[in-house]
Amino acid sequence: MGKYLGNGIYNDGNKLWRLALRINKNDNQFYYGNAIWINKNLLNENIYDLNDTSNSKYNSFNTIRTNKIMIQMNNHDVVATLNDTLKGKTLYELFTGVSNSVNDDTIENMKTDISPWGFQRNTGVIPSTNIVFNKNGSNSDSFGVRLGIVLGNGYYEGLGGFFYYYKMNYYAVSSGIQNRFTSTFYPCNVYVEYHKYLIKQNDKYYSIKDNILTELGIPTDATQKEQWFNDYGVDDLKDALLTPDENGKKLIGSLDDKFEVRMI
Structure with a gap:
Protein backbone atom coordinates (compact mmCIF):
# COMPACT_ATOMS: atom_id res chain seq x y z
CA MET A 1 0.00 0.00 0.00
CA GLY A 2 1.14 3.52 -0.81
CA LYS A 3 0.15 6.80 0.79
CA TYR A 4 -3.04 8.81 0.37
CA LEU A 5 -2.00 12.47 0.06
CA GLY A 6 -5.49 13.90 0.38
CA ASN A 7 -7.70 15.72 -2.14
CA GLY A 8 -8.10 12.53 -4.15
CA ILE A 9 -4.38 11.97 -4.82
CA TYR A 10 -2.66 8.66 -4.02
CA ASN A 11 1.06 7.95 -4.31
CA ASP A 12 2.03 4.28 -4.65
CA GLY A 13 5.73 5.10 -4.36
CA ASN A 14 6.30 5.17 -8.11
CA LYS A 15 3.42 7.08 -9.65
CA LEU A 16 0.42 9.25 -8.82
CA TRP A 17 -3.21 8.18 -8.98
CA ARG A 18 -6.39 10.26 -8.97
CA LEU A 19 -9.49 9.06 -7.14
CA ALA A 20 -12.41 8.45 -9.54
CA LEU A 21 -14.90 6.43 -7.49
CA ARG A 22 -15.27 5.97 -3.74
CA ILE A 23 -17.70 3.11 -3.07
CA ASN A 24 -18.50 2.70 0.62
CA LYS A 25 -22.22 2.07 0.94
CA ASN A 26 -23.76 -1.34 0.48
CA ASP A 27 -26.68 -0.09 -1.60
CA ASN A 28 -27.77 0.09 -5.25
CA GLN A 29 -25.98 3.32 -6.23
CA PHE A 30 -23.31 1.34 -8.07
CA TYR A 31 -25.31 -1.68 -9.22
CA TYR A 32 -24.73 -2.66 -12.84
CA GLY A 33 -27.99 -1.09 -14.02
CA ASN A 34 -27.48 2.26 -12.33
CA ALA A 35 -26.92 5.09 -14.83
CA ILE A 36 -24.05 6.43 -12.72
CA TRP A 37 -21.69 4.21 -14.72
CA ILE A 38 -22.70 5.70 -18.08
CA ASN A 39 -23.39 9.37 -17.40
CA LYS A 40 -21.23 12.33 -16.41
CA ASN A 41 -23.16 13.21 -13.27
CA LEU A 42 -21.02 13.61 -10.17
CA LEU A 43 -21.79 12.37 -6.67
CA ASN A 44 -20.45 13.90 -3.43
CA GLU A 45 -17.55 15.18 -5.51
CA ASN A 46 -16.22 17.45 -2.75
CA ILE A 47 -15.79 14.64 -0.20
CA TYR A 48 -12.23 13.27 -0.31
CA ASP A 49 -12.08 11.77 3.17
CA LEU A 50 -11.51 8.03 2.69
CA ASN A 51 -13.07 7.41 6.10
CA ASP A 52 -16.35 9.01 5.05
CA THR A 53 -19.08 6.38 4.63
CA SER A 54 -20.82 7.93 1.62
CA ASN A 55 -20.28 7.09 -2.06
CA SER A 56 -18.57 9.50 -4.46
CA LYS A 57 -18.00 9.93 -8.17
CA TYR A 58 -15.41 12.55 -9.14
CA ASN A 59 -14.74 14.57 -12.26
CA SER A 60 -11.62 12.48 -12.92
CA PHE A 61 -14.06 9.73 -14.02
CA ASN A 62 -15.01 11.96 -16.94
CA THR A 63 -11.82 13.84 -17.75
CA ILE A 64 -8.58 11.95 -17.04
CA ARG A 65 -7.31 9.81 -19.89
CA THR A 66 -5.44 6.90 -18.40
CA ASN A 67 -3.44 3.78 -19.23
CA LYS A 68 -3.98 2.08 -15.88
CA ILE A 69 -6.81 1.57 -13.40
CA MET A 70 -6.37 0.66 -9.75
CA ILE A 71 -9.04 -0.95 -7.55
CA GLN A 72 -8.14 -0.55 -3.89
CA MET A 73 -9.95 -2.94 -1.57
CA ASN A 74 -9.27 -5.04 1.55
CA ASN A 75 -5.91 -3.23 1.96
CA HIS A 76 -4.79 -4.40 -1.50
CA ASP A 77 -3.98 -2.27 -4.54
CA VAL A 78 -4.91 -4.15 -7.73
CA VAL A 79 -3.62 -2.52 -10.92
CA ALA A 80 -4.92 -3.22 -14.43
CA THR A 81 -2.91 -2.02 -17.43
CA LEU A 82 -5.16 -1.34 -20.42
CA ASN A 83 -4.41 -2.75 -23.84
CA ASP A 84 -3.36 -0.53 -26.75
CA THR A 85 -6.94 -0.16 -28.00
CA LEU A 86 -8.22 1.14 -24.67
CA LYS A 87 -5.24 3.19 -23.49
CA GLY A 88 -5.79 6.92 -23.30
CA LYS A 89 -9.53 6.69 -22.59
CA THR A 90 -11.42 8.05 -19.63
CA LEU A 91 -13.49 5.78 -17.39
CA TYR A 92 -16.60 7.40 -18.85
CA GLU A 93 -15.47 6.41 -22.34
CA LEU A 94 -14.64 2.88 -21.21
CA PHE A 95 -18.01 2.29 -19.56
CA THR A 96 -20.01 3.82 -22.41
CA GLY A 97 -17.94 2.66 -25.38
CA VAL A 98 -16.87 -0.89 -24.51
CA SER A 99 -19.76 -3.34 -24.66
CA ASN A 100 -19.80 -6.84 -23.20
CA SER A 101 -16.10 -7.11 -23.91
CA VAL A 102 -13.19 -9.08 -22.53
CA ASN A 103 -9.88 -7.39 -23.27
CA ASP A 104 -6.25 -8.41 -23.45
CA ASP A 105 -5.17 -6.41 -20.44
CA THR A 106 -2.78 -7.21 -17.62
CA ILE A 107 -3.65 -7.65 -13.95
CA GLU A 108 -0.55 -7.30 -11.81
CA ASN A 109 0.21 -9.83 -9.06
CA MET A 110 -2.36 -12.37 -10.28
CA LYS A 111 -2.27 -15.67 -8.36
CA THR A 112 -4.09 -18.95 -8.83
CA ASP A 113 -5.71 -19.67 -5.46
CA ILE A 114 -5.90 -16.19 -3.94
CA SER A 115 -7.67 -13.19 -5.38
CA PRO A 116 -5.38 -10.18 -5.87
CA TRP A 117 -7.58 -8.59 -3.19
CA GLY A 118 -6.52 -11.33 -0.76
CA PHE A 119 -9.65 -13.52 -0.84
CA GLN A 120 -9.23 -17.29 -0.97
CA ARG A 121 -10.30 -19.03 -4.17
CA ASN A 122 -11.16 -22.64 -4.82
CA THR A 123 -7.99 -24.70 -5.35
CA GLY A 124 -7.26 -25.30 -8.99
CA VAL A 125 -8.84 -22.17 -10.44
CA ILE A 126 -6.48 -20.68 -13.02
CA PRO A 127 -7.70 -17.18 -13.90
CA SER A 128 -6.60 -15.26 -16.94
CA THR A 129 -5.00 -11.85 -16.55
CA ASN A 130 -7.76 -10.25 -18.61
CA ILE A 131 -10.23 -7.71 -17.33
CA VAL A 132 -13.78 -7.32 -18.51
CA PHE A 133 -15.91 -4.22 -19.04
CA ASN A 134 -19.70 -4.16 -19.04
CA LYS A 135 -20.21 -7.92 -19.02
CA ASN A 136 -23.96 -8.36 -18.72
CA GLY A 137 -25.48 -11.68 -17.69
CA SER A 138 -29.08 -12.84 -17.76
CA ASN A 139 -30.07 -10.21 -15.22
CA SER A 140 -28.23 -6.91 -15.29
CA ASP A 141 -28.23 -6.33 -11.53
CA SER A 142 -27.66 -9.97 -10.61
CA PHE A 143 -24.99 -11.22 -12.97
CA GLY A 144 -23.49 -8.18 -14.67
CA VAL A 145 -20.04 -6.82 -13.96
CA ARG A 146 -18.95 -3.30 -14.92
CA LEU A 147 -15.26 -3.86 -14.29
CA GLY A 148 -13.89 -7.23 -13.31
CA ILE A 149 -11.37 -10.03 -13.60
CA VAL A 150 -12.07 -13.04 -15.79
CA LEU A 151 -11.83 -16.33 -13.88
CA GLY A 152 -12.97 -18.65 -16.68
CA ASN A 153 -15.96 -20.97 -16.94
CA GLY A 154 -18.28 -17.99 -17.02
CA TYR A 155 -17.18 -16.57 -13.68
CA TYR A 156 -15.95 -13.08 -12.92
CA GLU A 157 -15.04 -10.98 -9.93
CA GLY A 158 -15.37 -7.26 -9.94
CA LEU A 159 -17.62 -4.23 -9.60
CA GLY A 160 -21.17 -3.70 -10.78
CA GLY A 161 -23.89 -6.12 -9.76
CA PHE A 162 -23.23 -9.63 -8.49
CA PHE A 163 -20.20 -11.71 -9.30
CA TYR A 164 -18.65 -15.04 -8.40
CA TYR A 165 -15.48 -16.53 -6.94
CA TYR A 166 -15.71 -19.77 -8.89
CA LYS A 167 -17.95 -22.45 -7.29
CA MET A 168 -16.78 -22.21 -3.73
CA ASN A 169 -17.63 -18.70 -2.59
CA TYR A 170 -20.23 -16.27 -3.80
CA TYR A 171 -19.56 -12.57 -3.45
CA ALA A 172 -22.01 -9.86 -4.27
CA VAL A 173 -22.85 -6.20 -4.69
CA SER A 174 -21.11 -3.74 -6.93
CA SER A 175 -20.30 -1.59 -3.91
CA GLY A 176 -17.14 -3.52 -3.17
CA ILE A 177 -17.45 -7.17 -2.17
CA GLN A 178 -19.88 -8.90 0.15
CA ASN A 179 -19.26 -12.51 1.19
CA ARG A 180 -22.55 -14.38 1.17
CA PHE A 181 -21.44 -16.63 4.04
CA THR A 182 -20.11 -13.97 6.40
CA SER A 183 -22.05 -10.95 5.06
CA THR A 184 -18.83 -8.97 5.31
CA PHE A 185 -18.88 -5.87 3.16
CA TYR A 186 -15.64 -4.49 1.71
CA PRO A 187 -15.64 -0.88 0.46
CA CYS A 188 -13.39 0.02 -2.45
CA ASN A 189 -11.76 2.99 -4.15
CA VAL A 190 -11.16 3.19 -7.91
CA TYR A 191 -8.23 5.30 -9.11
CA VAL A 192 -6.89 6.28 -12.51
CA GLU A 193 -3.19 6.79 -13.18
CA TYR A 194 -2.32 10.32 -14.10
CA HIS A 195 0.64 12.63 -14.49
Missing part, protein backbone atom coordinates in the same frame (compact mmCIF):
# COMPACT_ATOMS: atom_id res chain seq x y z
CA LYS A 196 1.37 16.25 -13.70
CA TYR A 197 3.00 18.34 -16.45
CA LEU A 198 5.11 21.50 -16.46
CA ILE A 199 6.96 23.23 -19.30
CA LYS A 200 10.71 23.86 -19.24
CA GLN A 201 12.44 26.54 -21.31
CA ASN A 202 16.04 27.75 -20.88
CA ASP A 203 16.36 25.91 -17.53
CA LYS A 204 13.25 27.65 -16.15
CA TYR A 205 9.99 25.91 -15.32
CA TYR A 206 6.60 27.24 -16.38
CA SER A 207 3.06 26.37 -15.41
CA ILE A 208 0.32 26.16 -18.05
CA LYS A 209 -2.45 25.78 -15.49
CA ASP A 210 -5.75 27.41 -16.47
CA ASN A 211 -4.28 27.76 -20.00
CA ILE A 212 -2.00 30.57 -18.81
CA LEU A 213 1.80 30.48 -19.21
CA THR A 214 3.26 31.38 -15.80
CA GLU A 215 6.99 31.47 -15.05
CA LEU A 216 7.97 29.57 -11.90
CA GLY A 217 11.73 29.92 -12.25
CA ILE A 218 14.55 27.53 -11.39
CA PRO A 219 13.78 25.24 -8.43
CA THR A 220 16.18 25.41 -5.49
CA ASP A 221 16.04 21.63 -4.96
CA ALA A 222 14.11 18.47 -5.82
CA THR A 223 11.59 19.11 -3.03
CA GLN A 224 10.58 22.49 -4.43
CA LYS A 225 10.37 21.06 -7.96
CA GLU A 226 8.04 18.28 -6.78
CA GLN A 227 5.92 20.88 -4.98
CA TRP A 228 5.67 22.90 -8.20
CA PHE A 229 4.42 19.85 -10.07
CA ASN A 230 1.81 19.17 -7.40
CA ASP A 231 0.66 22.79 -7.10
CA TYR A 232 1.01 24.10 -10.66
CA GLY A 233 1.13 21.06 -12.93
CA VAL A 234 -1.73 20.14 -15.27
CA ASP A 235 -3.30 16.71 -15.80
CA ASP A 236 -4.11 17.09 -19.50
CA LEU A 237 -1.21 18.48 -21.51
CA LYS A 238 -3.04 18.36 -24.83
CA ASP A 239 -6.02 20.30 -23.51
CA ALA A 240 -3.82 22.97 -21.89
CA LEU A 241 -1.67 23.59 -24.97
CA LEU A 242 -4.12 23.16 -27.82
CA THR A 243 -7.45 24.54 -26.58
CA PRO A 244 -8.09 27.94 -28.26
CA ASP A 245 -8.90 30.88 -26.03
CA GLU A 246 -11.71 33.37 -26.74
CA ASN A 247 -9.54 34.97 -29.44
CA GLY A 248 -8.77 31.65 -31.12
CA LYS A 249 -5.15 31.58 -29.93
CA LYS A 250 -3.54 28.42 -28.56
CA LEU A 251 -1.11 28.45 -25.65
CA ILE A 252 1.44 26.41 -27.61
CA GLY A 253 1.95 29.50 -29.78
CA SER A 254 3.47 31.29 -26.76
CA LEU A 255 6.32 28.78 -26.49
CA ASP A 256 9.57 28.77 -28.42
CA ASP A 257 10.56 25.80 -30.56
CA LYS A 258 12.93 24.43 -27.90
CA PHE A 259 10.47 24.01 -25.07
CA GLU A 260 10.50 20.72 -23.16
CA VAL A 261 7.70 18.85 -21.43
CA ARG A 262 8.44 17.64 -17.91
CA MET A 263 6.22 15.34 -15.90
CA ILE A 264 5.99 13.33 -12.70
